[in-house]
Amino acid sequence: MSQQSNQADLARTRDGCRRRQRGSVLLVVMVSLVALVSLGTLTVLTVRSGLSGTSHDRFKAVALFAAESGVAVAMDYLRTQHQEGLNWGSVVNPNNNPAFVPPASDLLGNGVKPGLPGNLFDPALGAWYEVEIRNNRDDGPLDPGPPPRFLQFQAGKDTDGRVIVVVTGHGPNNAAARIDIEVTPRAQVVPCETSNADNSGFRRCDNLAGGVQNGRNF
Template identity: 40%
Template sequence: MPALPRLPRDRQRGNSLLLALIVLSALATLGSLTVVSVQSSLKTSTNGRSQDIALYAAESGAAVAMDMLRAPGAYDLDTGPNRKGWSQFVVPNDLGVVPLTTAQMASNGALPGTPNNQFSNDLKAWYSVEIHNNRNDPGFGSGAGTNDQDGILIIRSTGHGPQGSLAIVEWEVQRVGDPPPSPPAREVQLNSASKFVLLGWHVVL
């Protein structure tokens, strides 16, 4: 029986298969890069939102602290040599500063889901506020209770957000409109709200 003739090889078929494999490999690589890029964008977006929430919490804490400092009785208007001003909120040489107590500011340190927390539960936000004295205060290093003699304080607020996000802001405020009162008017002024201006602010973190 005569041998069957061998069919000629089509070299184009091998080249086409190789080209197809190269294209498929390139598409797979491109797909992987796209997935990584999308995941990275989502992570960046999520982290950015968390940081925005933390900053919002920090600024909210500072604003609440301003209301506390403005409240009647927070500022002692005695203008004598032992004037106290906001001394009840600061310590000598600014050493050992601790966050405000809940008696001073009920929402300070209130964790998400607790009654005094001022944010919706989905934000997972809270803040911690400290009051610092400015180093240029004449009473900076004086005895406890007379450290604030220039009516200037620094509100340091740390905001916490989801995923461990953190932001810290500092607001420097000054009491204004504090002329030496006459004895009859003094009691009225002590029970009136303090007025002050924002001297400066910056984002620490």
């Protein structure tokens, strides 16, 4: 009777060991699965982040391309707006308030969003640009005030032949790029001091009825 009891105890002990072993293996498997799932999630997030960064760079490149295109169109527009004696006075506003915005009928594509008539880009590109023209703030003469102010800038006149073109290019997903450039005529007024002077390399001056001709080359 005692031998049978010992055998039963031994069988119960073996069964308990097997159950504990199975429990340990199950715990290890569960921990491994959790680790694999976490690693997979991390990989997906990393790939998504990489794709998002690539798309952002592409959108910014589109916006910069649109801004550069706007600069080129703005240069063509300004060539048609320059007037002798007035310079670009017709395309600047007093105090730049607001900045002068050429209409799309005069400056091609200005402010025209993708897919609308007048936009110069493929609609799939999602590109467009905005062009503003501003007078330089130090267009004088200076009134010491108070407060000090540059009179021609305040009056909306361009007496020094300098304007600032501000172009904002737009791309997909609200991407934007801005380019500011200062524009002057190809040559400013350079008075001739003597007949036949080369006028600083711009235009040779000649005597006119005993007087001196100014060299002006725009």
